[in-house]
Amino acid sequence: xxxxxxxxxxxxxxxxxxxxxxxxxxxxxxxxxxxxxxxxxxxxxxxxxxxxxxxxxxxxxxxxxxxxxxxxxxxxxxxxxxxxxxxxxxxxxxxxxxxxxxxxxxxxxxxxxxxxxxxxxxxxxxxxxxxxxxxxxxxxxxxxxxxxxxxxxxxxxxxxxxxxxxxxxxxxxxxxxxxxxxxxxxxxxxxxxxxxxxxxxxxxxxxxxxxxxxxxxxxxxxxxxxxxxxxxxxxxxxxxxxxxxxxxxxxxxxxxxxxxxxxxxxxxxxxxxxxxxxxxxxxxxx
Numbered sequence: 001x002x003x004x005x006x007x008x009x010x011x012x013x014x015x016x017x018x019x020x021x022x023x024x025x026x027x028x029x030x031x032x033x034x035x036x037x038x039x040x041x042x043x044x045x046x047x048x049x050x051x052x053x054x055x056x057x058x059x060x061x062x063x064x065x066x067x068x069x070x071x072x073x074x075x076x077x078x079x080x081x082x083x084x085x086x087x088x089x090x091x092x093x094x095x096x097x098x099x100x101x102x103x104x105x106x107x108x109x110x111x112x113x114x115x116x117x118x119x120x121x122x123x124x125x126x127x128x129x130x131x132x133x134x135x136x137x138x139x140x141x142x143x144x145x146x147x148x149x150x151x152x153x154x155x156x157x158x159x160x161x162x163x164x165x166x167x168x169x170x171x172x173x174x175x176x177x178x179x180x181x182x183x184x185x186x187x188x189x190x191x192x193x194x195x196x197x198x199x200x201x202x203x204x205x206x207x208x209x210x211x212x213x214x215x216x217x218x219x220x221x222x223x224x225x226x227x228x229x230x231x232x233x234x235x236x237x238x239x240x241x242x243x244x245x246x247x248x249x250x251x252x253x254x255x256x257x258x259x260x261x262x263x264x265x266x267x268x269x270x271x272x273x274x275x276x277x278x279x280x281x282x283x284x285x286x
Contacts (some may be wrong), residue, residue: 001159003188005087007229013041017059023058028073029122030275032114033046036212040071043160043184044112049185050091052084061095062109065103067281068096071109073125085128097284099248106134107279111180116140117277122225128277134280143265145216151240151269154233159193159205161186167193168277170202171220178218185210196221196234206238208246208254212234215257236268243269 001202016023020037032040041047041060048061048068057075061068061129064277070092075084096104100160107117117140118125159167164186185193185207196204219242221234246254255274256265265271 003092005058005083006051008087010091011049011051013044013047013049013060015051016060019055019058019281022076023072023074023178025206026057026076026186026252029123030115033063033213034252037072040112040114040211041188044071048092048095050088052079052088057084059092060108061092061104062112063101063137064105064108064110065100067103067105067108068099068101068284069105069107069109071114073106081203085210089132093282093284102282102285103135103283105279105281107138107140107277110177111211113185113258115155116142117279120276120278121127121221129280129282130225132282134282136278137281138279140277141262141273142215142261142275143259143262143271144279145243145254145256145265145269145271147243147252147254149240149269150231151236153240153244154196154199154237156196156204156206156234156237156241158245159186159191159195161191162199163202167195167205168204170205170222174223174249175196175218175220178220181210181218182207191261192245194245195236196232198239203232204234204238206235206242208242208250209249212255212257214246214249214251214253215255216246217257235264239265 017038018035022030023037046063050059056079060072061070069282093104168179171182173197194206204221213246
């Protein structure tokens with residue numbers, strides 16, 4: 001066992017909460033803010049956290065769809081090259097294998113994700129992972145929209161605190177995997193959520209600044225109303241309210257994260273591809 005491996009220890013998420021500013025400073029490219037890290041560590045369930053020797057370096061793993069997903073792995077620049085990252089990863093892989101996970105993944109760590117995957121251009125991480133047998137399995141894209149944008153909002157409005165259970169019930173019925181993030185959008189003093197009601201029924205919603213400050217999503221419209229003669233402009237309206245909210249919060253652009261309908265955002269709001277992420281995977285099954 002190397003000295004780095006011997007110094008890796010399991011900690012509670014609260015231990016990392018106190019050091020969120022350090023964790024942010026350890027990240028290359030787009031570091032999450034202190035708020036982003038604290039919210040992710042506080043909100044997510046079933047997290048496993050490790051720190052490296054002397055507290056240098058940290059890793060956070062969550063269970064996700066039968067896999068162990070690494071949502072955070074970073075080592076301070078001055079401590080790199082000592083095997084700390086490898087020792088942290090070994091600890092995570094060992095835990096995953098011992099707890100019935102089939103794979104370890106970098107990416108797809110919803111709901112409390114900080115990135116959709118490993119950002120294209122983060123060469124040090126790519127080299128680190130491929131050298132340890134990880135393979136690329138999928139891509140994700142973020143788009144960007146310059147603000148302000150004035151979109152027709154129709155019946156969309158900013159959510160009120162007492163809308164939370166209707167938004168949650170809507171997700172349970174139609175988009176169960178988004179319920180947690182949708183609920184988190186109501187954690188703020190003023191909900192970071194837009195809603196569209198007709199005759200007391202919720203037909204769509206859109207959130208912003210949930211997992212990352214300044215990021216848009218998730219957004220959803222009742223499935224039977226997304227195309228054809230049923231179109232009402234629900235997606236456009238809730239998007240318009242959300243983008244107005246982001247502009248009011250002082251953002252000059254909005255990042256649409258982990259995009260699905262790229263053409264919709266490009267057509268309606270002038271969104272353009274901004275960043276690309278790759279998801280890496282490594283089997284730990286016996």
